[in-house]
Amino acid sequence: GFLFLVMFDGKSWLSRKNPLAAVHAFMKAFPRNRHVGLVIKAMGLDRSSAGWQAVETAIRGDKRVTVIDTVLSRSELTCLTASCDAYVSLHRAEGFGRIIAETMLLGVPTVTTNFSGNVDYCLPSTSYLVEGPLVPLRRDDYIFTEGQHWCDPDIDQAAQQLRRLFEDKAHTRTLVRAARERIRTHYSPAAAGSAYRARLLALQAGH
Numbered sequence: 422g423f424l425f426l427v428m429f430d431g432k433s434w435l436s437r438k439n440p441l442a443a444v445h446a447f448m449k450a451f452p453r454n455r456h457v458g459l460v461i462k463a464m465g466l467d468r469s470s471a472g473w474q475a476v477e478t479a480i481r482g483d484k485r486v487t488v489i490d491t492v493l494s495r496s497e498l499t500c501l502t503a504s505c506d507a508y509v510s511l512h513r514a515e516g517f518g519r520i521i522a523e524t525m526l527l528g529v530p531t532v533t534t535n536f537s538g539n540v541d542y543c544l545p546s547t548s549y550l551v552e553g554p555l556v557p558l559r560r561d562d563y564i565f566t567e568g569q570h571w572c573d574p575d576i577d578q579a580a581q582q583l584r585r586l587f588e589d590k591a592h593t594r595t596l597v598r599a600a601r602e603r604i605r606t607h608y609s610p611a612a613a614g615s616a617y618r619a620r621l622l623a624l625q626a627g628h
Contacts, residue, residue: 422456422485423587426505426529428520431465435472436562439574442511444479444486446579450587451485457587458485460505462498466490503527507586511551511579514563514571515539521548522608525600530593532582536572542607547600549582551575 425447429438440461447459466473468490480486493501502508508524509532515521518539524531525547533543535550543550553574558566586593606612 422458423507424458424460424505425507425509425532425583426460426462426502426524427509428462428502431463431467431470431473433465434563435470435476437512437514437571439511439513441472441476441479442574442576442579443509444476445576446509446511446583447486448479448483449576449580450583455485458487460501461486461488462493462501463488463490464492499523499527502529505529507532507583509579509583510534510539511574512537512539513573517541518543522604525597526604528597528601530586530597531600532579532586534572534574536574542600542603544603547596547603549586549596551579551582553578 425443427440427443429435429440435441440463444459444461447457451457461476468474468477489501502520502524507530508521510518510521511532512518512534513536515534515537518533518537521531521533521539522542525542530549531543532549532551533539535543535552536555551574553572555570556573558569558571560566563569563571
């Protein structure tokens with residue numbers, strides 16, 4: 422079957438990583454399709470937490486969903502990512518989004534929230550983007566919440582993007598090629614080193 426992958430560290434706050442949205446979008450996109458599956462790779466997972474219990478409730482014993490909560494080696498994690506057919510990150514906020522970038526480099530198509538650090542390389546030409554309203558953080562949502570906001574990705578739009586990725590193979594291949602090229606060009610060790618060198622030379626010159 423066709424496998425969508427979700428990956429997160431429970432210590433990075435489930436409210437921020439938002440795996441529940443990915444489960445809801447998957448269920449809405451493929452209510453009866455037995456040829457698709459969802460793999461949830463987690464670490465640092467507190468199964469008794471309210472956030473994870475909500476995920477368990479949403480799964481409702483659906484045998485198409487597989488949860489892996491063991492620690493994998495780097496090579497095992499890379500093999501898992503490469504063996505899946507798509508990656509989903511319906512985060513509410515993100516840093517650089519290293520897993521997204523690495524997934525793109527592996528040639529795996531992505532569905533991502535169009536918000537936060539990943540928008541530097543998650544473009545309409547490289548990823549299936551999901552919009553959503555900006556909402557203020559509540560005290561228990563995250564740390565340092567005062568005056569902050571994040572994005573709540575739209576589940577209906579996410580489901581549409583999952584279906585489009587699954588059905589429109591030609592468009593997905595185009596996005597994969599563009600995504601891999603963007604990561605190689607702008608975020609490779611050579612590109613990063615060149616940027617560091619240019620900045621250090623500028624500082625040395627007093628600019």
